[in-house]
Amino acid sequence: MFEHIQVPAEGAKITVNPDFSLNVPDQPIIPYIEGDGTGVDITPVMRKVVDAAVAKAYGGARRISWMEIFAGEKSTRIYGPDVWLPSETLDAVKDYVVSIKGPLTTPVGGGIRSLNVALRQELDLYVCLRPVRYFAGVPSPLKEPHKTDMVIFRENSEDIYAGIEWAAESEGARKIIDFLVKEMGVSKIRFPDSSGIGVKPVSREGTERLVRKAIQYAIDNDKPSVTLVHKGNIMKYTEGGFRDWGYALALKEFGAELIDGGPWCKFKNPKTGRDITIKDSIADAFLQQILLRPAEYSVIATLNLNGDYISDALAAQVGGIGIAPGANMSDSVAMFEATHGTAPKYAGKDYVNPGSLILSAEMMLRHMGWTEAADLLIASMEKAITSKRVTYDFARLMEGATQVSCSGFGEVMIECMG
Numbered sequence: 001m002f003e004h005i006q007v008p009a010e011g012a013k014i015t016v017n018p019d020f021s022l023n024v025p026d027q028p029i030i031p032y033i034e035g036d037g038t039g040v041d042i043t044p045v046m047r048k049v050v051d052a053a054v055a056k057a058y059g060g061a062r063r064i065s066w067m068e069i070f071a072g073e074k075s076t077r078i079y080g081p082d083v084w085l086p087s088e089t090l091d092a093v094k095d096y097v098v099s100i101k102g103p104l105t106t107p108v109g110g111g112i113r114s115l116n117v118a119l120r121q122e123l124d125l126y127v128c129l130r131p132v133r134y135f136a137g138v139p140s141p142l143k144e145p146h147k148t149d150m151v152i153f154r155e156n157s158e159d160i161y162a163g164i165e166w167a168a169e170s171e172g173a174r175k176i177i178d179f180l181v182k183e184m185g186v187s188k189i190r191f192p193d194s195s196g197i198g199v200k201p202v203s204r205e206g207t208e209r210l211v212r213k214a215i216q217y218a219i220d221n222d223k224p225s226v227t228l229v230h231k232g233n234i235m236k237y238t239e240g241g242f243r244d245w246g247y248a249l250a251l252k253e254f255g256a257e258l259i260d261g262g263p264w265c266k267f268k269n270p271k272t273g274r275d276i277t278i279k280d281s282i283a284d285a286f287l288q289q290i291l292l293r294p295a296e297y298s299v300i301a302t303l304n305l306n307g308d309y310i311s312d313a314l315a316a317q318v319g320g321i322g323i324a325p326g327a328n329m330s331d332s333v334a335m336f337e338a339t340h341g342t343a344p345k346y347a348g349k350d351y352v353n354p355g356s357l358i359l360s361a362e363m364m365l366r367h368m369g370w371t372e373a374a375d376l377l378i379a380s381m382e383k384a385i386t387s388k389r390v391t392y393d394f395a396r397l398m399e400g401a402t403q404v405s406c407s408g409f410g411e412v413m414i415e416c417m418g
């Protein structure tokens, strides 16, 4: 059925029920993309650590059949020089429902567009879910890093990040600028002859489905608030639209009521009876608030580009992107991936922290209902960090630490599983 993907002889597909719950066999086939740059270092370590946790948790009754699929530089070596994202990779991610990927390179300026964005758009993985929590012992620039405990819902299918843009002085840019000036009466393009142009689509539907997921998450996980983060004072109909549609959804679908005349509103969590407050924050102010008063924020719903910035900023507060996990999700398909990129200067050196991809796999196991194995990964990560045998990123900031390699950290985690 596939040209280059080898389907494992053993194992079965995860399937999705009409209510989007999963049927997970005891030996699911999980597609994975190794990734560019440090992908060659972290992906094998992630697989080894996950296999150890699953074996330990289920004593051989469950195991993962890994199936390699291709994107990025490795794909061009296998499928041909121009094939960065083969269609069979997209088919496999969709058909096998749950997958995991290493980072993929996107050149700045010219060259290919982001394969990460393409995967999210092609499969309509509209939620980028990035939890940010503190692990005891991790070096952090904050005095009280444990107060940072947030879950980011980043809109993943729209916004300026979608890459609808035309280079300065190209025919496309000229046409768009002409249209704006001549037909729309736009007079505010400061240097029309040399402007590149980008388009920022933000829709009510796109906002509603993202904010709905964020609020539902707050209900399911007994969280106190959902904050809509936007720059709606400046970009009124895109970022401002996101804020207004988000509030409207809370009132309309969750029965929220205005607090002191609004726009903040709240409703009682139907599962716990506790209040959930829906509030908003302008993105620049938010970036200082998360440093100064992180405890006031819990679930964050935001647009694509803001979410990209906020993910790395929040990751830094709890020790850096070496341990920042994530997932890209639609209602049925989920693809897990680290928040960080390919860190090319460290590629192939067995050096970087595999923690981010391992914690992404932890989210994956939890999503599959393999809670015991997921819990084991968290416990062994905690123990490994407490033992101070850590990769360079933590070792350089920790007193008395022993620096270990990428694969060495994997070994420490496996040892810590007992």
Ligand SMILES: NC(=O)C1=CN([C@@H]2O[C@H](COP(=O)(O)OP(=O)(O)OC[C@H]3O[C@@H](n4cnc5c(N)ncnc54)[C@H](OP(=O)(O)O)[C@@H]3O)[C@@H](O)[C@H]2O)C=CC1
Residues within 6 Å of the ligand: 038, 042, 102, 103, 104, 105, 106, 107, 116, 320, 321, 322, 337, 338, 339, 340, 341, 342, 343, 344, 352, 353, 354, 355, 356, 393
């Ligand atoms: N989802 C994806 O696949 C993503 C892909 N990218 C792509 O990755 C490429 C490189 O992007 P860049 O901006 O350099 O960002 P990166 O996230 O790759 O690296 C930035 C810095 O973060 C730290 N870092 C990254 N990974 C780790 C790790 N595993 N362990 C410890 N520290 C780590 C390093 O810091 P230090 O130098 O201090 O050691 C590194 O120099 C680009 O092509 C970009 O487009 C970027 C983000 C996400």
Ligand SMILES: O=C(O)CCC(=O)C(=O)O
Residues within 6 Å of the ligand: 104, 105, 106, 114, 115, 116, 117, 308, 311, 339, 341
């Ligand atoms: O696609 C890329 O190259 C960057 C993606 C990114 O920064 C992210 O997903 O956070």
Ligand SMILES: [Mg+2]
Residues within 6 Å of the ligand: 308, 309, 311, 312, 339
């Ligand atoms: Mg990013």
